Amino acid sequence: MRRLFVLVFLFVTTLSINAQTPNAGKGKIAGKVIDAVTRQPVDYATVSVFKQGGTSPFNGISTDPKGNFTLDNIAPGDYRLTIDFLGYKKHVIEHVIVATGGNVTLGNIALESIQNQLAGVTITAKAPVIENRIDKMVYNAANDLTAQSGAAIDVLKKVPQVTVDIDGNVELQGNGNIRFLINGKPSSIFGASLADALQAIPGSQIKSIEVITSPGAKYDAAGTGGIINIILKDSKVQGINGSINLTGGTRQENGSFNLNARKGNFGVNAFFSGNAQLNTTVLSTNNRNTSGPGDSTTHLFQKGSAATKRSGYQSGLSLNWDITPKDALTASVGFDHFGNHSNGLTNQQESITNGAGDLVSDIISLRNSDSRFSAYSTDYSLDYKKTFAKEGRELDILFTSSYSKNTVNYFQRQDYETPGMISTGIRGFNPGNDRETNISVDYTHPITKTFTIEGGAKLVIEDLKNVTNTDTLLADGSYMNNADQTYGFNYKRNIYAAYLSTSASLFKKFLDVKLGLRNEYTTTNANFPGVVIPGYNTLAPSAVISHKIGGTQSIKFSYSYRIERPDYGEVNPFYNISDPHNISTGNPNLKPEISNSFELGYNKSFDGGANIYIGSFYRHNSEDIQQFTTQYDTLSINGKTYSNVLLSQRANLGTQASLGGNVFASVPVTSKLNLRTNIFLVSRTNDAPGVGKVTAFQYRLNLNASYQFPSNFLAEAFGNYNSSSRTLQGNRPQFFWYNIAVRKQFLDKKASIGLVANNAFSKYINQSSTTSGPGFSQASLRQLPLRSFGITLSYKFGKLEFSKNKDKEGREDNGGQMPAEPLGGK
Structure with a gap:
């Protein structure tokens, strides 16, 4: 308080x-x-x-x-x-x-x-890379040179208030519970594996990324960290036009193709993009000490390597039809695929000493592991929008449906050098599917020029099914199905929502105020023995108060109430035993996390194009969902016993309070040189009964410099540093990442060629972390080869034709892209 x-x-x-x-x-x-x-x-x-x-x-x-x-x-x-x-x-x-x-x-x-057609148009005006709006911050990736060669996960590293660790885990204002959208709509592509999904979207296909830290009542209440909306490239410009982007490199390759056609009141947009991460070998070592009975100590040493490769593609088609000047219909369909394959060898030594320091046993083994994951998803949407004679009055009806099919195959086998010990191992095949349907109706009605009412309703239907088939290695080298670890898990969740919000200008436009209230009722059914998840109601208020100071400054205060519903992966009771010494499982008894968030922000623009944003926030989470690791000398799982195990599981662990700030600045030092910097810092305090109270400080610094040379030659450099931070049971490692890019435009700026280098002067990034708890301590080191070099090619083609009807044409910002229109009931 x-x-x-x-x-x-x-x-x-x-x-x-x-x-x-x-x-x-x-x-x-x-x-x-x-x-x-x-x-x-x-x-x-x-x-x-x-x-x-x-x-x-x-x-x-x-x-x-x-x-x-x-x-x-x-x-x-x-x-x-x-x-x-x-x-x-x-x-x-x-x-x-x-x-x-x-x-x-x-x-x-x-x-x-x-009114004339333009056979070849060069658009030099473009939106700034960072735009700070009243309800969101927008990062225009299409205008950022170094963002074009990587994947979505690389683009997110450059977005203010967002942090990304080495494994692709994303946090917004220090909170990992984020709701991801594509073009303002949910997609089941994020449900299977968020990190893989973000690795499969090429950066060249992303127009912008919207960061919404205090969503209003119109948005779903899910996501205590907020919302990240990835806007893909499209075009609503009259005529036929498109673009091709290709990147080839030593570590990552991607490409995208966009085609846009619009005549009169009808338009078509189509795209295809693909991304591949070439085979990357990660080195790892792990040292663990655990206390056993009779003052004995068990030491486990693991050293190995794992080769991983990823690939994926996205494709989509959308149709836009302006039925009348006040009635518009948009239909779209998208097909997505991504997957990964990892295999590795790990040398293991497990030794036990008694209280006197004498060696009791020494077991040496070699673990061979292999895993394959793939996901296919299809997204459909149909949006009808009607405007009325009264300016600002609008009706929006949106239907979206997303279906994904996911498959996991895994295998692990341990062969022992110790005489008399037989090989052990398991293999599994886990097919599953996920269907989500959203139906929303939103209505906006201006009462006066300074007072508007909005309202709407939404239905969300989720249906997830998973089958786990597990086989156990026998002494003769064959496999037999393990009935105790073979089961099905079906998970259904319905959300019924309604909201009402008002916006007004008060005291002769001295204050702009927006107040909202959203109600969501959630029912969940999981057909697994002993799992009962009761229904619950969520009443989520929100408020934004802003004040403009002249034409160049603004100040904003906001409040939002958010929840984080446990997702399917967090509640699935399946045990991941790919490493028998490090096992993870879901927790069907997880409760929703509840968050109250407050923000205060100040923005100022200067003559000459400079801009600065200073913001602070305070967030309090109850029933906070955290990862927790417990040590077991022996752990019995469905009839089989494992020794010296660390079991990781998500749990509701007390409260978390976060106090932080963000500073962003963009400064055109000269007409040629531009600098951008972003500083983010947060202090978090976790108070978990039975575990303890931990306060951690984390910060992120980045700097982007671009220089425009003569003859359409541009150079850009970007560096990003994430500090280490404490967790409930250890620490997360620091992370430094940088890249350098140059680009030459030609053919009247319709084509370009570029070179890009990531972490050019270091082969590996070292990640050291620790974990400890009652009876155990563990230190780990991972070495990731992120150094890469690449070449990028792009070409824009086609004819642009501008019609008289402004509502039927678009605006090109360095790529022919329209600012995304907000979709109802997000």
């Missing part, structure tokens, strides 16, 4: 200071930008303000979705305004006179569209 009081106090104090800032004598310029023919509003048009005779704008703003703009805090004087938007002629208004304390209302400003 003290931390909450400090946050609120800072927010209120800032508002009071700014409210008292003397603005006497300064005025405003307001207006609305519309299409000259259709009279429809033009959103995202750029309004720039120049002093008469000046060549550089000193102020500016983008129009809102209704085409409106307001420039505040304008000193008395004579100004020139320009209004720009792709596909329209630039509109210039000379001699806009602002008197002392006066407000200038320009009314409707009509833009004339460009």
Whole structure:
């Protein structure tokens, strides 16, 4: 409560200071930008303000979705305004006179569209790499050179407030419970293996990544860390156009193809992308000491290597039909596949000494392991959107369905050098499938120009099925089915949701407020002996309060209530025995994690293009879900006994309180050199009854530098450091990653060739970690070969045609991509 009081106090104090800032004598310029023919509003048009005779704008703003703009805090004087938007002629208004304390209302400003076809168009204007909006932060990957050669997991390393460890585990503001979306919609591709799914999406296929740390009532309440929405490339520009991107490298290869066609009120978008991680061998060592009966000590030493390769592809087709100027229908289908194959050899030595230090036994063995995982998924969606005569009134009906089929094959065998010991081993075949259907209805109704009500309902149906078939190695070398470890596990979950939210401008637009309340009722059925999961209701409030200071600054305070439902993998009681000394299993009795989150953020733009964002947050989780490891001298699993075992399992372990901050800055040092940096830090305190209280500090630093040389030659470098941090039972290792890229554009910027290097000066990244608990301590070292070199090729083709109807055309930001429209009931 003290931390909450400090946050609120800072927010209120800032508002009071700014409210008292003397603005006497300064005025405003307001207006609305519309299409000259259709009279429809033009959103995202750029309004720039120049002093008469000046060549550089000193102020500016983008129009809102209704085409409106307001420039505040304008000193008395004579100004020139320009209004720009792709596909329209630039509109210039000379001699806009602002008197002392006066407000200038320009009314409707009509833009004339460009009516001729453009056989070859070079678009030089582009969105900034980082955009800080009122409800989200947007990372425009399409405008980042070094982001194009890797996969989605590499792109996420560059996104503010996001941290990614060496294994592909993603955290948002230090929290790993994140809801991932693709184009604003859920996909079963994330349910099977998040790390593999993110490795299978090429960076060249990603238009932008939206980070939503305090989702409103319109979004699902799931994900205590927030929402990450991956927007894939598409286009709503008239005509036929497309792009091809290829990357070849020593460690990773990917490619993508996009084709867009639109004529009149009908458009088609199609894409195919593929990604492959070449065979990568990871070296590992593990030292463990455990206490046994009679003051005995067991020492286990493991040293081995594992070769892993990944591959995947994505494809999709979407159809857009503007039935009438106020009725639009969008249908899409996507097919995805990803998988991995890993095999390795591990040398093991297990020795036992008594209390006097005498050697009691010494067992030497060789473990041979192999695992294969594959997932196929299909996503369908149908979206109907209707607008009404009253501006801002809208109805959105969305249906999505996702189906995935997953298969896991694994094998492990241990051969002993000790005389008289026979080989042991198991193999398994685990097919499963996952189907998720979402149906949502959202309605927006503006009561006045400054007060709007939104409401909607949603149904989520999840059905997961898994079969575990396990065979045990016999003394004669053959395998026999183990009935005790062969079973089926079906898991069904339904979520019934409804929400209501309001947004308003108060005190003569001094404050913008959005309040919301979402209710979700969850029922779960798992047909496994002894597993009963009761239904529960979730009432999730949310609030955002923001204040604009002139036209260049804003401050925001937000609150959200979120939950984290245990997913299928966390509750599945299947035992993973690929390493008999390190076994993991699910926990069917997990309860939902509950989170209360508060945020305070400040954003300022400077003349010349610089931008800074400073934010802080406090989050309190109860029924906190954490990984916990327990040591067993012997562990019996379905009729078979294993010795010297560490069993890892997720559990609800008390509470977690996190207090952190984020600083982002983008500075154009010169017209050629641009620097971006992001600093994230968080202090977490876990209080787990029976385990203890642990406070950990973690930080992340990164720096991006780009330089524009003559002749369309661009160079860019990026470095990222994640610090180590304590956990309940040990520590997570630090991580440093960097890359360098250069690109040359030619053929009127329609084609480019580039070179990229990742971790060029170190063959391995060393990852040292420790784990300890009652009766055991363990130290591990993993060496991952992340050094790679590659070449990238890209080509844009086609004809762009701009129509008079602004609602039927798009905006190209360095790749022909539209800003994603929000989808209902996320």
